[in-house]
Amino acid sequence: MDKFLCGVDLGGTKLAAALFTPQGELVAKDMVHDHSDKDGDGQVLAIRDLLTTLFRNNNIVPADVAGVGIALAAHINFKKGMIITTSNFVHTITDFPLVEKLGAFFPGMKIVLDNDANAQAFGEHKFGAGQGCESLVFVTVSTGIGGGIALNGKLHRGRTGTAGEVGHSIIDLDSEIQCTCGNYGCTMALASGLFFPDLYRMHLKRGVESSIGITTETADKMNGPAIKKGWQEGDPVSKAIVEQSAAVVGAELFNIFSMLDPELIILGGGLMALGEEYQNRIRDEFRCHTYKMMVGEMEIKLAETGVDAGLIGAAVLVLE
């Protein structure tokens, strides 16, 4: 009998776990929201309890699952199954052997840990927009920007597991906007939701006028949905931010093409909700950079694994 796949999505606001068939169909899902202030050992216990409940409620034993994949937004040492550092929990977790600790509660079970962008890249490769593709790069444009690279049916993680960090590629050496990584002019700092307030203030300083009454003092509330609303209402600053984001993401897709020449780039993440005009702008910016360098057309598709992308991505890690 084919075994279930089990995925754990360890997010900043929710901790979710799900069972899937080997074909990627969702069987059952459960989640909690009271984990984010726990330390590493606390997270392990929360995951253990969630899995135990999930298994019991579905009348299965650990031997019925092919393994558990865990994905989170963090710096991960894949080979060692360790969290190097987190940034979205109340207490930063560093150098924590999550796989080993969780494994103590499920002897003999295969447990795999990776960052969320890698997991989603592999999820898209197995059950999403990238099925049948030999080489793809998944780019998530959201609060931040991340990515994952799948080559020849495997994730390319690199020497220490940090490959695919396209959000920290420097694309504007002269930029005045500093990223959380410390550098200026990363794609993330110029195009992701986290920086929309900074970008709003920058455009105001440059003399672009807000038509929705936002000042440098109130710019902090200009997150993704607020920028979308402002853009729809004709606010020149919101428009400039959306256009800049599309220009930067499009140029970064060109840089990915220049470096890796993949069959496919898959776009995902919350900012895709800015809509088709934003997505088409990204594609247009990409194409206007390729000139004669493109042989045939490289595909750019939207992610398809949808609302459970994190869970299915985590679950398929055990198939790699």
Add this chain to the structure above:
Amino acid sequence: MDKFLCGVDLGGTKLAAALFTPQGELVAKDMVHDHSDKDGDGQVLAIRDLLTTLFRNNNIVPADVAGVGIALAAHINFKKGMIITTSNFVHTITDFPLVEKLGAFFPGMKIVLDNDANAQAFGEHKFGAGQGCESLVFVTVSTGIGGGIALNGKLHRGRTGTAGEVGHSIIDLDSEIQCTCGNYGCTMALASGLFFPDLYRMHLKRGVESSIGITTETADKMNGPAIKKGWQEGDPVSKAIVEQSAAVVGAELFNIFSMLDPELIILGGGLMALGEEYQNRIRDEFRCHTYKMMVGEMEIKLAETGVDAGLIGAAVLVLE
């Protein structure tokens, strides 16, 4: 008996061919300089004649070689053994089936065609600075900037063979310097020898004064060696160009690290002759971008295959 490796380096000024032992030791080398105004078929005949002479002078027959690898600075369709387009011959060669045409003169012989940066990357992996490395990126900083990626003992060429084109990565979206590829702010346009005259003029326009009497009219002669001399003589413009080149190359190495997290980056190409201070500046710029993102130290080494890098690179292609 182990067979010889045979490499052909089809350059803009010289066409060279060489035999190597399976361990990469040079056995014999020959070259001509009268090929650059020939068309595709003319190049095939020139290569045939050079190989025939090389084999005869060394008392070997085609069956004594494991195969012939051909490398040139061009857009290559590796799978089809075709030149897509060249830029350094008198007549541009496009859509030309070089492997098939040369193969007609050497029935049964394995013939492999690739661009020079890929060939050098694989040469470094087999017999140079990258021996024993699972993942490396070779970057050549010269008249232009190119690169090659070796992963798990194979070249990563991508969908159409253009992977590794790090010279065309956009690193300064606001730049006023246009690259031969059509884009503004590529690493190549900001850091390679071909653009030193443009950069010299740009700095003059910005008010930096030449202390060696160079004007916008005479800036065309400021190639790599001239900039090196100017720098050594204390010319502020030459100094600014060298520092900018190092800053851009260092940032691009950081972008390569962010995307691929390789074990090793190998630096080669004519501009390494600017010397140790230039090379160290590149390393320093790289490190100052990595902040806390680096786990352990990624190595940056200089290329080791030396004067015959193009030939040994071409020859090892048959070992891939």
